[in-house]
Amino acid sequence: MSRGKSNKDLESLKTEDVVQAVVVADNFSDAFVPMTNDVPSCLLPLVNTCLLDHTLEWLSNAGVQEVFLFCTRQVEKVREHVKNSKWSSEASPLLLNVIVSETCLTLGDAMRDLDAKALIRGDFILVMGDTVANVNLSPILEKHRRLQKTDKGLAMTVVYKYAGPSHPGRAPQDDILVAVDKKTSKILFHQKRVSSPDQKKVHIPMEIIMDLPSIDIYNDLVDTHVSVCSASVLPLFSDNFDFQTCEDFIKGLLMNEEILASSLAAYFLSDSEYAASVNSWPMYRNVTQNMIHRWTYPLVPDMLISDNEKPYQYLKGNVYKQHPVTLSRSSIIQDDCVIGGGSKVGEGSSITRSVVGRNCQIGNGVKIEDSFVWDGCIIEDKCSIIRTVVGCNCIVRQGASLSQGCILGQGVQCPAKFECSQRLQSSPGDEDFERIGDAAYIVKLDDDESDSEDGRAPQIWNELFSNENFDDEVDADSDVSSELSDASDRTMSPVLDDTNLFYNEVVDSLKRGFEDKLHCDNLVLEINSSRYAYNVSMREVNLLVVKAILNLPESDSYLTQLWQMLTYFMPILKNYIKNPVAQIDCLQALKEVAGAESEMLSGVVKFLKVLYDQDILSEELILKWHSDLKTDPESKDLCRVAAPFIKWLEEAEEESEEESE
Amino acid sequence: MKADSSKEEVHPCFLRFVTDVKQGKYSGSSEITSKTLDLLKQLIADGEFSNAQGMMDTIRAHGRYLHKALPLHASVGNMARRVLKIVREEYAAGSKIIKNKSEEIDPQESLHKIITSVESGEDYSSHVPDLKSGVLEHISEFEMELETSIDNIAQQAQEHIHSNEIILTLGMSHVVESFLRKAAAHRKFDVIVVDCGPIGKGQQLAVSLAKSKINTTIIGDRAIVGIMSRVNKVIIGTHTVMANGGLRALRSCHAVALAAKHCSVPVFVLAPLYKLTPQYLCSYDQDGFNSYIAPDGVLDFSDHPTLSQIKRYCPVFDYVPPELITLFISNTGGHAPSYVYRLLSELYHPDDYEI
DSSP states (O other): OHHHHHHHHHHHHHHHHSOEEEEEOOOSSOTTTTGGGSSOGGGSEETTEEHHHHHHHHHHHTTOOEEEEEEOSSHHHHHHHHHHSGGGSTTOSSEEEEEEOTTOOSHHHHHHHHHHHTOOOSOEEEEETTEEEOOOSHHHHHHHHHHHHHOTTEEEEEEEEEOOTTOTTSOGGGOEEEEEETTTOBEEEEEEOOOOGGGOOOOOOHHHHHHOSOEEEESSEEEEEEEEEOTTHHHHHHHOTTOOSHHHHHHHHHHTHHHHTOEEEEEEOOTTOOEEEOOSHHHHHHHHHHHHTTTTTTSSGGGOOOTTSOOEEEETTTEEEESSOEEOTTOEEESSEEEOTTOEEOTTOEEESOEEOTTOEEOTTOEEESOEEOTTOEEOTTOEEESEEEOTTOEEOTTOEEOSSEEEOTTOEEOTTOEEOSEEESSOTTTTOEEEETTEEEOOOOHHHHHHTTTTHHHHHHHHHHOOSHHHHHHHHHHHHHHHHHHTSSOOSHHHHHHHHHHHHHHHHHHHHHHHTOOHHHHHHHHHHHHHHHTOOHHHHHHHHHHHHHHOSOSTTHHHHHHHHHHHHHHHHHHHOOSHHHHHHHHHHHHHHHHHOHHHHHHHHHHHHHHHHTTSSOHHHHHHHHHHHHHOGGGHHHHHHHHHHHHHHHHHHHHHHHHHO | OOSGGGGTOOOHHHHHHHHHHHTTOSOSHHHHHHHHHHHHHHHHHHOOOSSHHHHHHHHHHHHHHHHHHSTTOHHHHHHHHHHHHHHHHHHHHHHHHHTTOGGGOOSSOOHHHHHHHHHHTTOOOSOOTTHHHHHHHHHHHHHHHHHHHHHHHHHTHHHHOOTTOEEEEESOOHHHHHHHHHHHTTOOOEEEEEOOHHHHOHHHHHHHHHHTTOEEEEEOGGGHHHHHTTOSEEEEEOSEEOTTSOEEEETTHHHHHHHHHHTTOOEEEEOOGGGBOSOOOOGGGTTTTSOBOOGGGTSOTTOHHHHTTOOOOOBOEEEEOGGGOOEEEETTEEEOGGGHHHHHHHHSOGGGSOO
């Protein structure tokens, strides 16, 4: 007995000792198109080493022993890369497990898949496969475990780094405002995008301020996309299938803290620690610069060792040269440059603030500034490459001029004397992009998609990527955000936003249900799940469901359709409108819809009658509602239209009274 | 382990060791050095070698790996060189016994002897019985020497520190700490510690010295020149001693040495023998010689308006040329900088200089 127990103790100790990390090898976005057309985002090179290797190097330095690499796209490439790297060698300090799930479209899916596979035993570290960091994880883990002792529900410790709102290390989409309990470092409030000038006010719920003796509110934090998760995180993702991103997770947890019984803690990195996730072009540029400026030490080019890589030499002016580089005598390499091994730079060429990959051939009189030239490129004489990304194995013909956020996908052959500032890729793709050369097609980002998803994305990278000057950058920032807030004026606070989303979802389900003749019970289930997804209160649900039903019929044959729908959706109404409070909500909805749509006025009597007959609405509440209407000048029409029914009701009441007498 | 495939295969222990060093699990260079020696000893003990050549190839391959992986820890490469030298000696001794030329063995190796031994040593292929055990025994002796090296240096403290002297030192060095403590047991003197910025940990040394009742003052780096005229001796530790007697030492060392030269203050360098390396500072490799760390101790990452305006370098080491140094104190006694080359030729075989 006692032996069994000690064995168990030993086991628990053992699992505790192994530090596990989940690396998600996908950023679930198309921020790096066209580079990510045939290479997964985690294999893109940053300072001539692919992002995944940076991440794994860091994890192994930080004391992680077991890594689960979660792949979703271009799995074979990731597999092959891992197989050929030092991580799969016997002596690797990391135990690397590749997990494949090609159906995952979001981080949430990935987490659910992991939960289903039941591979994680305890606390684990969750990072993206594009993280560049030098953080020592053990103090974070320690803090997480210490907090866990006092707060059993602690699900996640989120790691933040300090950087002011205009700091270049902060992508505009990552602007956050966080409120933290000073004593327990528990996250109380989390809101995205607070820096837009139109939205200078921040709404922090009173109860947060009232309940706690002291809270810290931060506007100068960057989410590093690194977090320490308790074992409960995966089931939480499974239970709430609407959690798609880490953002959703944080938001959902904060909103339903009591229901989910989980909390979040924050960890702030010291100044000597660096962590950033490369999830967009601006971040790509920024992290590259930080690495060249050695903030990521010891993760800097001249410290990276791998058996098949030649060492880098670090020279004055932050210039890194890998052996063997051939530089002609009149070439100028200055200010924050990295030149990969086997590259040649011709006479009179100048390279400034740029990264050049391995085995690149750079001709005579070429000018490269603020650019990234990846492995194996050929750049012919007298080209000018400014603020551009040139993918692997591209050929830029004589005299071409690429500038201002131009991005060449892998293998593009840019014709001679060509001027460009767009994204090019080497194949025409499915949508027949405009052809400008043998292997050069202009990538058109799908407008519809980019509008709905992230319409600002191209704009952001254009502006952020092209402006070296920081002041301009700030301006560009504010432009973007002001446009944004225009679009979302109606939905100022996130709560309202959710309600709207919920409403739209209800309308969709009802419409579909009516068209496909779905069973009402299923529709109720659907609505209930959306309700939890958007955290909508019961009263709002009542209100919105009724509203949705009333708004559903087309305006041309409103009455007939309303009649059909009412009869069809009656079980739903019966399900929601059960008590006097709900009835009040229902009537309120009627009032709101009737006030907004004139067609509805004619249907009011019918609606009331039906609901009254079905015992959904009680007589006294209808009467009370009507008497309230009389005092409200705005709903005069409604009052007038409803009057006959009220009269009938009153008469019926008198009659029944008489009868009872 | 197969001797012929050893060139490609690096023992997993070594990879782990490199990771551990990079993670900063070892506190000082003496710890890294003894751990390296441990690993090399283990490598020899575990391996099966048909002859000395195979053994040397294995050691060389691993030494090269360590040297490449930890370019700034010169002592790691030094250990491999020392072990190679030990293997050579044992082989020479062993093969001479076999060839029954023991009557010819001369304890003093003459120039002629060296030349002939190189000739015979061109190939280390013949089988020597008990080579492994001999080598392991020899390494154990060397381990003892390593362990006691700091103590040996400290033993000499009384010869160099006199009563009522003012000693200046900088940063945190274990050798200097024990040296001063040992001297303080017999004499009374004052110590001035230069703090040496965010990485030097001079305060740590000052605290430790003050605890052992030494009259200690801590000063900032900028006060070095000002205070130097009052100082009787400069005693510093070092990271590495280069082949010409120059130092790779903590930054600010060069400033200290220059100030000392100006005021004609003698500069003593405490350097256990394992810190002597047959490398030179080459003019084309000025920057590869140093290590540049993140500038966080000097500037804040979040302070971006400043950062965008300035360039920043944060070197860890200074090169101190040999002419600024008065004396090296090693575990075998005091040596002038010009004598370092001779020590090197005693410590390592010339063929192993380039590992």
